[in-house]
Amino acid sequence: MGYVMLIIGELINTSRKAIKEAVEKKDAEYIKQVAREQLAAGANYIDVNCGTMVNNEAEVMEWLVNTVQEAVEAPLSIDSPDPKAIEAGLRLAKYGQPMINSISDEKERFEAVLPLAVKYKAKLVALCMDDTGMPETGEDRVRVAQSLYQKLTAVGVADENIYFDPLVKPISAVEKAGVEVLESIKLIKQLYPKVHFTCGLSNVSYGLPNRKVLNRLFVVQTMTMGMDGYILNPTDKGMMGVVYASLALLGQDSYCMNYLTAHRKGLYED
Amino acid sequence: MGYVMLIIGELINTSRKAIKEAVEKKDAEYIKQVAREQLAAGANYIDVNCGTMVNNEAEVMEWLVNTVQEAVEAPLSIDSPDPKAIEAGLRLAKYGQPMINSISDEKERFEAVLPLAVKYKAKLVALCMDDTGMPETGEDRVRVAQSLYQKLTAVGVADENIYFDPLVKPISAVEKAGVEVLESIKLIKQLYPKVHFTCGLSNVSYGLPNRKVLNRLFVVQTMTMGMDGYILNPTDKGMMGVVYASLALLGQDSYCMNYLTAHRKGLYED
Numbered sequence: 001m002g003y004v005m006l007i008i009g010e011l012i013n014t015s016r017k018a019i020k021e022a023v024e025k026k027d028a029e030y031i032k033q034v035a036r037e038q039l040a041a042g043a044n045y046i047d048v049n050c051g052t053m054v055n056n057e058a059e060v061m062e063w064l065v066n067t068v069q070e071a072v073e074a075p076l077s078i079d080s081p082d083p084k085a086i087e088a089g090l091r092l093a094k095y096g097q098p099m100i101n102s103i104s105d106e107k108e109r110f111e112a113v114l115p116l117a118v119k120y121k122a123k124l125v126a127l128c129m130d131d132t133g134m135p136e137t138g139e140d141r142v143r144v145a146q147s148l149y150q151k152l153t154a155v156g157v158a159d160e161n162i163y164f165d166p167l168v169k170p171i172s173a174v175e176k177a178g179v180e181v182l183e184s185i186k187l188i189k190q191l192y193p194k195v196h197f198t199c200g201l202s203n204v205s206y207g208l209p210n211r212k213v214l215n216r217l218f219v220v221q222t223m224t225m226g227m228d229g230y231i232l233n234p235t236d237k238g239m240m241g242v243v244y245a246s247l248a249l250l251g252q253d254s255y256c257m258n259y260l261t262a263h264r265k266g267l268y269e270d
Numbered sequence: 271m272g273y274v275m276l277i278i279g280e281l282i283n284t285s286r287k288a289i290k291e292a293v294e295k296k297d298a299e300y301i302k303q304v305a306r307e308q309l310a311a312g313a314n315y316i317d318v319n320c321g322t323m324v325n326n327e328a329e330v331m332e333w334l335v336n337t338v339q340e341a342v343e344a345p346l347s348i349d350s351p352d353p354k355a356i357e358a359g360l361r362l363a364k365y366g367q368p369m370i371n372s373i374s375d376e377k378e379r380f381e382a383v384l385p386l387a388v389k390y391k392a393k394l395v396a397l398c399m400d401d402t403g404m405p406e407t408g409e410d411r412v413r414v415a416q417s418l419y420q421k422l423t424a425v426g427v428a429d430e431n432i433y434f435d436p437l438v439k440p441i442s443a444v445e446k447a448g449v450e451v452l453e454s455i456k457l458i459k460q461l462y463p464k465v466h467f468t469c470g471l472s473n474v475s476y477g478l479p480n481r482k483v484l485n486r487l488f489v490v491q492t493m494t495m496g497m498d499g500y501i502l503n504p505t506d507k508g509m510m511g512v513v514y515a516s517l518a519l520l521g522q523d524s525y526c527m528n529y530l531t532a533h534r535k536g537l538y539e540d
Binding site: 171172175176177178179180182204208209210213214217218220221224225241242245246248249250251253254255256259260263268 | 441442445446447448449450452474478479480483484487488490491494495511512515516518519520521523524525526529530533538
């Protein structure tokens with residue numbers, strides 16, 4: 001019993017203006033500060049994403065990974081659509097078990113990323129998507145998850161290293177988008193009780209007001225179904241407060257100690 | 271598909287000081303105002319509870335029921351440990367289908383309340399408790415629910431009229447109290463897909479800080495598992511906001527219309 005909730009700090013991403021500028025100016029101190037802040041706020045992994053730097057992504061990845069590791073001794077989530085950039089990051093990642101963000105069941109991506117997962121014994125975000133495109137129903141997601149699970153475990157990837165990402169769509173566009181994700185977690189967990197789950201959070205609320213409310217409640221809903229990993233902004237106090245409160249309500253917090261610590265740190269004050 | 275979320279407004283209860291005073295002064299206008307406010311805020315049922323008036327509970331119940339019905343044409347939840355007071359209320363309830371709050375599998379209570387449920391064709395809150403006392407595990411709750419279900423349906427109570435209340439205990443005292451409730455909803459729903467669920471919300475957070483946060487997130491968690499009835503304060507905007515946002519995320523709100531209405535009414539502003 002008991003589980004580790006994986007919080008992957010999402011802030012070091014060149015699609016964010018401040019990070020892009022820091023990369024362009026080689027402002028290592030700013031990158032280090034963002035890494036430290038995320039770790040202090042409760043992140044277990046630091047995501048590193050420079051996918052917008054299309055001309056020299058691998059090079060920027062190396063600089064970011066080295067810079068972050070000068071500031072914090074934390075495991076990294078190496079986040080890129082480009083296998084070359086992923087390997088550039090993995091080669092340098094030196095604290096704990098790295099994470100690859102992400103593989104999918106798209107043939108080209110799968111074949112390029114799989115050897116890296118094996119070589120670096122990495123945790124692996126596995127998107128429930130294949131060459132037929134984004135999944136529609138919960139069952140679509142389960143079908144892709146089954147295909148991925150079989151191929152990954154066949155080459156020795158441990159169940160515990162797989163983090164399925166069901167891919168979240170906006171409920172403003174697809175009424176059942178949220179509930180299809182919840183359903184897919186339930187079904188995949190029944191098939192493979194030892195795998196993990198993760199997702200990003202902003203898509204679900206796209207196009208609606210009070211997005212923070214929806215994003216936070218979607219964390220509660222997915223945690224209730226068994227999701228145990230999120231890529232998010234750990235310096236968002238309200239969001240982290242929701243994570244700690246949910247864990248306490250789910251019986252995953254002895255004597256509510258982490259919840260009480262979150263309370264003392266002021267996470268419930270806004 | 272689609273379901274009705276039952277919001278039972280809890281404010282007309284003589285354990286609340288202002289209601290007790292209004293009853294003692296026969297201040298009908300105040301009672302009417304509280305009834306109107308709850309209906310306007312989204313309640314589907316108005317709970318009427320004068321269990322603290324031990325000397326003349328049935329008489330007070332009659333006055334309260336008549337007073338409330340002079341103000342609103344809403345169905346009532348007749349809430350008492352005393353079958354005489356329950357019948358006094360049911361006899362006068364005239365709008366829609368009344369609700370009895372509550373029956374349990376305690377022999378004496380069960381035998382006294384069952385004939386009222388049949389006679390008045392009422393919805394029935396069925397506490398998952400028997401003469402062995404408060405339930406501990408999810409399985410305890412399921413065992414009592416099975417016993418109640420068999421006895422209730424044997425005399426013709428429809429599945430749709432049963433609202434199981436798993437009975438919520440404080441997580442500060444019992445670490446797994448929340449998760450046992452979630453588990454019991456899942457198990458009972460597997461057995462009896464057409465029954466409903468309800469609970470009160472304040473117990474879960476007893477003894478902890480930021481109780482509103484815990485209560486609201488427990489609504490989200492239980493709704494995710496399929497709970498579809500709550501006795502709560504509907505004038506608590508934040509709580510009702512959480513209910514509407516959760517319904518939208520659960521795909522139970524066409525075009526997010528109710529969520530957008532809640533937004534326009536300012537339910538997400540605090």
